[in-house]
Amino acid sequence: MTRLSELAASPFAGWDGSPAAARELQARLAQQVRLEDDYPPLRRLAGVDVGFEEGGAITRAAAVLLDATTLEPLAECVARIPTRMPYVPGLLSFRELPALLQALAGLSQEPDLIFVDGHGVAHPRGLGIAAHLGVVSGLPTIGVAKKILTGHHAELDETQGACVELLSRRGERIGWVLRSKDRVRPLIVSPGNRVSLERAPELVMACVRRHRLPEPTRLADRLASRRDASSDQPSLL
Secondary structure: OHHHHHHHHOOOOOOOOOHHHHHHHHHHHHOOOOOOOOOOOOOEEEEEEEEEEHHHOEEEEEEEEEEOOOOOEEEEEEEEEEOOOOOOOOOHHHHHHHHHHHHHHOOOOOOOEEEEOOOOOOOOOOOOHHHHHHHHHOOOEEEEEOOOOOOEOOOOOOOOOOEEEEEOOOOOEEEEEEOOOOOOOOEEEEEEEOOOOOOHHHHHHOOOOOOOOOHHHHHHHHHHOOOOHHHOOOOOO
16 A cells, blocks of 8 residues: 555645645646546445544544455554644545545555545535545545535435435536435435446445445444444444
């Protein structure tokens, strides 16, 4: 995972640290997103998520590696680094990506597909954290978020597997609103890189078991927030 280790050290080439330059970089990187199915046979999946410690001073990123068939965990890694940037709406990836890359680099094997707790192309500039991660790493990624950042959608049925398009202000499809379990709050699914819009919700549903979240991001969320298995009872929430 040397390539990811190198990216973690300097993930924002040419960025001067300002929000204005970050938005310009987002617009350039968004042009490199590939919304087509270009991932290898799925043997290993990863889930990644980020939390914060010490009042936000420390970024805590978690990466979990799973067997793609059984969804059993194979490895995990937590990276803790000083937070480099305050929270700025729409620029979350600049705050979280260095730690995420470091956590992924700490896994024993490279995943074939990464599920990211956050948005892919369903972002005002088309580059949420899943898309940003996918472009800089070159790896296939999907964003699985808990809330809408941008866009609108039609009414969604209450049954498991119900799915409607998430549309931008201009009416372009940028993702999906997906009901992963009966009568639970929906997930916002959007590809990050090397995954098509059509395939993204199927890949997410293939990883849903007893919980609302797909297993890769559920396990990463638990690790990032420091919840242990004994406190994680079966739930639809």
